[in-house]
Each structure stands twice: as structure tokens, then as C-alpha cells.
Amino acid sequence: MAKLTDYNNNLQNDFPILGKKIHGTPLIYLDNAATTQKPQCVIDALVRFYSEENSNVHRGLHYLSQVATEHYEAARKRVTSFLGADDTYSTIFTSGVTEAINLAAHGLGTLLLKPKDEILITQMEHHSNIIPWQLLCEKTGAQLRIIPISDAGELLMEEFERLLNARTKIVAVTHVSNVLGTVNPIREICSKAKEQGAISLIDGAQSAAHLNINIQDIGADFFVCSAHKMYGPTGIGVLCGPAELLNRMSPYQSGSGMVESVTFEKTSFRTVPDKFEAGTPHIAGAIGLTAALDYLSDTGMDAIESHEQQLLAYGTKVLTSVEGLRIIGNAKKKTGVLSFTLENVHPHDIAQLLDNDGIAIRSGHHCAQPLMQFYHVPATARASLGIYNSKQDIDSLVNALHTVREVFP
Amino acid sequence: MSNSHHLYEKIILDHNRAPRNFGKLPSPDIIVEASNPLCGDTFQIYLQLDGNVIQALHFEGNGCAISKASASLMTTLLKGKTKSEAQNLLESFQTMLNSEPTESMEESELGELVAFSEVRKFPMRIKCAALTWRALDSVLSSDESCTHPTK
């Protein structure tokens, strides 16, 4: 495996897709906040599973079923340790962050919420950390409260403290904004929430592959992340939370694999994690995720963070050389997410023209419409960095943006 | 896929930079909302009818160059047309966006709209070009098209 030593690294070689040409030019992939590319070791793990180990888990006595079960449960342990959780936590495999939050909302709703209780989220949440809570409020009579942000894109912490009160039952906050890159002060948030007796949930979709995560150090009750944004496969993610609390929450989906006994009169459920994993899980996905976590750990989360910080600083500096470019999201603590607008050019037209040079960025509302409303923009263009990006990638981006400027003077 | 620079024909860039008939009408008969929730483009179309004839057509809102220029050209081309003339042009435009160029596609009829013929090669952008046209079509083809706006 290549090493991440400086910001012109050669990790690209670990990712077969990065050798592809798009419209005849080499792919420059800057859409990592949407999904990351997969290293060969992750692809190999999936191929190995399907070609040598494929079987269903839990219920089989035959050899392959035992191998698959062992690997699936080993994957669970690997994720738990990657997130810094001890055995008071349970790691539940979900299809991704979206399902993880829905699962938590469903279980916490019936367990905790009464009319007039409050759920706190922020102005910068992704739709998947808004809508499950909104629907839960409709169902229970609880109320959604929004922590406001500054123009720079930082949470107004004094407002958070003002909003937090004895009726606050759940505080659900993103670790890192997928639009702004803001790294939120989640330790402080979780600790203040705990003081009020509220349950905290941290959306780690945009942090887990970019920052060191330790759920105990953070002090979060729940932490959720998606493998596909962590160089792992699509279709698998994680909800990590206190086993004791999860055991009191009602199941999200029901079916096989999660029951003790079933009669037509009554079903009794297993304890976590099985209780929340009805049906055949994404076994290959869990195994692919393990390979991705090994890849991240081998590369080193500290090295990844400092690599991406260097690129972010460089990118922030050179992007502003483009006339009429405005960066949205100027928090002091950011990850490698660069959202911007370009005067007189719609973000879709920027993305379309960059595609011509093989540069993949994203344009639109990034599933964060309330945040777009806050900034009074219909959409932004967003370049988001990953471990394989280099200074040259940023230079190519800036050159292409100068060309966009020429097309749309 | 072909070079996306070809998408941005001069006339499209011009209508994008300086959209025609941009802004509300003082007393429209109909206001139509045209939006694409996937990308966030949103336009309002203001329509004033004199019997069957489109007396005035304005629009405002926000979207990419393709959707904005297309809306702008639409307002210039359909003013003064009868409902059925408008619908015919609408149909030809949609056909041009969605199919291979054919001999029968009369350039004269499409006029400046030919600038959008490259859009066909970018399937993601067809809905941008067609956005306001389809919204207008939906009211022109409905019988209650003379209801007053609820503002």
C-alpha cells in the first residue's frame, strides 16, 4: 500500500477507478462528500467473500455459514473499535446513515417522547437528520427546535444553551456539515445534552473518514456513519449506541434473525444487536467495510487529517483567485469541503463545464435545503476532498473554473 | 457524451445573462409554478390571455443557464400565439430535445430554439430545457386554464 506522506501522495494507485479517463482526460474526483472511491483492497474483500466464503449468517451449521458468521461478527467488532466504543455500546449494521437515524428516531420516539417534548437539531443538517425527527414530532406532538448558525457557518453555541432545557429529550447534530465542512463542537454539545438528561446522536456521515472518532471521548450516545463515504461499499452503515438503551427501544423492522420465539399470539425479541437486524444482513458489505477501516487505519487517521487540512488551506487560497467566487462556509474548524458560488453562473452550469475536463464536483442543494435558505442561495457548487486528492487536482479545478469564467463572463 | 461547451450556444448565454420578459405581470390570468425538486430550479410563469391568444407571457425565478434561457426564449416566441399554436411549438421543441435530428424537423418552425439541439446529448439537462415549457403546457391543455390566480 502506498503511504500518505505529503499532499502530493500516490494513494491514487490504490484506487483503480482513478486511472480511468473521462471524456478522454484523467478523472479528477472531487465529489467525496457524496461518496468516496474504493481501494483495491475493498474490492478484493468483496470478491473474496462472494467467490470463496458466501453463505448466510447465524442460522447455518455448515462450514461456510460459520465462516461467514465469524467474518460478519468480526466486522462488527472492527467497527466498534474503530469508533472507540467499549462493550457497553452495541454496533448495529444498517443500510447507511439514513436508516440508522430512522431506526434511532423510531426507537427513541416510542420510548421517550411526550407531547411538548423537544428535539434539537441544527440549521446545517442534511435532510436525513431533519425529516425523521420532523415526522417523529408529528407523530408524538414533540417539537423540533433549530440551533442557528453564524454567516461563517458555525453553530451559535450560546443559542444552543438557551434552547436546551428540561423538555429537550434528543439532540441530533451533524459532526461535519456536508455543505460547509464545519466541524461542530460535538463534545461540548453532547456533554451539555447529557447534563439536561437528553440523548445525543451524532451524524458522522462526513467525519468518520476524515477525523479520528472516539465515541466515548465525544461523549455521544449514538454515532452513525455510512461505509460508502469511508472508502467502503454502498448499502451498509452503522448505528453505534448504548446497549442498555437500545435494548429498551422497540424494534425498527421485524422478521427473522431478531426473535427469541414466535407464536401467533406473541413474539419475544433478542437483545442487541440482533434485535435491530431483521432479515439477512449485508454480509459482504460488512466485510468490505472492515477492509475499508483497515485501509483507513493503515493510512493513519492523523495523517489523513493533516493531508486534507493542507489541501483545504491551499484550495481555499487559490479558489478565491477566481473572479466572483464566493466560498460558502468559513468556519475556523473545517474539513475538506469547499462549497462555492460563482457570480452569474449557476452551479449546475459550473459542474457541467467541469465535467468536460474530467472533474467531478457536485452542484445543487446537497440535501440541505434549510441551509440553502439560510444563505439565500438556490444551490452551491461543492468540491470535496478525499485521501487521494492532490495539489494538482486543486490546480486543475481552479484552471477549469477560470475557463468557466470565460464562458460566462 | 460530447463536449459540454457546445451546450452553451451564444444565444443561450445571451438569454441567460439578460433574460427577456423577466419579472411579474401586473395582472396575470394564470400563474404557473415550474420547479424541479431534484436540482432546486424554480420559476413562476405569468400568463395573460385574450380569449385563445397569449397576450403576455413573463417569468421569474432561478435556475441554470439552460432552464433560464429556455424560459426566456419561450416568452419571446409564444407571445401573440394562440393556445394551439403554442402547443404545437411546445411539442416540436420537446421532440427536438428527445429524439435524433430528422429531416422533418423544420428549422423555420423551431427558429432560435435550434440552439438547444445539443441538449439532447446531455440526458440530465433535457429536463432543464423543458422545465417551463412543460409547466406551461399543463395549463394550456387544461380546460380550466382561465381560472384566476390565487395570490
Ligand SMILES: Cc1ncc(COP(=O)(O)O)c(C=O)c1O
Ligand atoms: C451529513 C450527512 N448526513 C447523512 C447523509 C446520508 O447518508 P446516506 O445516504 O449514506 O444514508 C449524508 C449523505 O450525503 C450526509 O452528508
